[in-house]
Amino acid sequence: MKIRTAIFGGSKRTLVWDDLNPSQRLAIYDRGVDVASPDELGDEQRRDILISYRSGDMVAPALTEREALRTMVEEYARAITTKTPALTDGRSGLRVLELLQAASRSLAEGGTMIKLNEGHMA
Structure with a gap:
């Protein structure tokens, strides 16, 4: 089975390129990781979490073949x-x-x- 997928993760979006899927080669996900600065958090929040994961919508723009x-x-x-x-x-x-x-x-x-x-x- 051929797999030609590249995933690029960023702080605001995640891009997925699937070279073998002509109907949806590019998918843009509203997913990322938010890293809070310890200065931004109170003592209680700091103990709970410094990193939060975000998941949202997906967009697949039409690309010309x-x-x-x-x-x-x-x-x-x-x-x-x-x-x-x-x-x-x-x-x-x-x-x-x-x-x-x-x-x-x-x-x-x-x-x-x-x-x-x-x-x-x-």
């Missing part, structure tokens, strides 16, 4: 015929690599904030 390779070929053809930079040019690739390297470094350092080289990210 397109074949990925065809979309990329059309984009490059547009860039060539209009003599404008492609959306996914070498600079874009460099930005993606820098982001991935920063994410890997942050993970290796326990989730620390990594400053990006803003000169390359523009």
Whole structure:
């Protein structure tokens, strides 16, 4: 059985991408985790909970079905015929690599904030 699902959890929403479900590839859930600062809570509340889980509605936006390779070929053809930079040019690739390297470094350092080289990210 093939499974091609990615789940991205954030503090406000949870996104689920299911590549094998053409009728609902993307689902956005109003789910998250609220972390209260100990300063915001009274003594009694602090003992009870610092983290609360939130669950709410789900939205599945309609996405246009397109074949990925065809979309990329059309984009490059547009860039060539209009003599404008492609959306996914070498600079874009460099930005993606820098982001991935920063994410890997942050993970290796326990989730620390990594400053990006803003000169390359523009």
